[in-house]
Amino acid sequence: MSHDMRFIEVKNVCKWYNSTNGIVHTLDDISFSVARGEFVSIIGPSGCGKSTLIKLIGDLLEPSAGSIVVDGMTTEEARLKKMFSFVFQNPMLLPWRRVIDNVRLPLEILKREARDPADLLHMVGLSGFENSYPKELSGGMQQRVVLARALTFNPQILLMDEPFAGVDEFNRDALNIELLRIWSETGVTVIFITHSISEAVFLSDKVILLSSRPAKIKDILEINFLPRPRGKSLKESALFQETVKCLREKLE
Ligand code: ADP
Numbered sequence: 001m002s003h004d005m006r007f008i009e010v011k012n013v014c015k016w017y018n019s020t021n022g023i024v025h026t027l028d029d030i031s032f033s034v035a036r037g038e039f040v041s042i043i044g045p046s047g048c049g050k051s052t053l054i055k056l057i058g059d060l061l062e063p064s065a066g067s068i069v070v071d072g073m074t075t076e077e078a079r080l081k082k083m084f085s086f087v088f089q090n091p092m093l094l095p096w097r098r099v100i101d102n103v104r105l106p107l108e109i110l111k112r113e114a115r116d117p118a119d120l121l122h123m124v125g126l127s128g129f130e131n132s133y134p135k136e137l138s139g140g141m142q143q144r145v146v147l148a149r150a151l152t153f154n155p156q157i158l159l160m161d162e163p164f165a166g167v168d169e170f171n172r173d174a175l176n177i178e179l180l181r182i183w184s185e186t187g188v189t190v191i192f193i194t195h196s197i198s199e200a201v202f203l204s205d206k207v208i209l210l211s212s213r214p215a216k217i218k219d220i221l222e223i224n225f226l227p228r229p230r231g232k233s234l235k236e237s238a239l240f241q242e243t244v245k246c247l248r249e250k251l252e
Pocket of ligand 1: 017018019024044047048051
């Protein structure tokens with residue numbers, strides 16, 4: 001396999017936590033690789049360790065066993081090179097700052113070369129809302145602001161932990177299409193956690209299915225047979241619906 005095919009390599013990763021109730025085994029011998037520019041979703045039962053896995057990749061946690069290599073580096077080296085950006089379910093915007101000033105925040109903290117906040121807002125479809133306050137925006141719009149902010153330093157890897165879980169279905173579909181457009185425009189590699197099988201199929205090149213805790217890899221499905229660019233009508237196709245059904249059966 002070429003180097004780009006193994007852009008992110010998760011090798012035999014285990015993770016256990018020492019909690020007040022004893023040791024919690026979350027991930028059990030997880031191995032997979034992600035190609036540069038790939039869109040990969042992770043799906044599995046609540047509490048199996050999906051967030052843990054994404055935090056390990058982004059160097060917010062350390063594995064108890066196994067290793068993760070990112071573009072030939074340790075996760076720490078990749079983090080220090082600002083390769084990662086996170087988008088969590090909770091928008092985490094500062095309520096007293098205008099939209100544009102929320103997007104500008106990372107620039108103020110880390111003075112490095114970065115994308116223009118107004119361009120980023122345009123990219124996520126929020127031109128005209130620069131001077132609004134977060135509370136004046138819907139949940140979906142707030143997540144667009146977060147996405148714009150996450151793209152400030154042109155991250156190579158976007159780690160998204162159920163980013164649209166709090167958004168209604170109609171707006172979620174629109175956000176998914178926007179996200180795919182941004183993904184193809186920027187070439188960013190995305191690792192995306194979701195509870196929605198349909199969302200995973202719609203977005204991904206590859207879906208990683210985890211079992212309940214301690215999570216093992218149940219299956220890895222390549223979704224490369226669904227054509228791109230993907231639009232709303234794809235969801236009505238028999239092929240899409242068959243794929244969702246097949247994935248659901250595998251998860252049961
Ligand atoms: P998921 O994202 O799949 O819902 P998580 O990765 O958030 O799962 O959590 C996996 C398991 O690890 C859960 O049982 C959770 O309670 C436990 N866990 C997560 N973080 C910690 C921690 N810091 N200390 C102890 N246990 C934790």
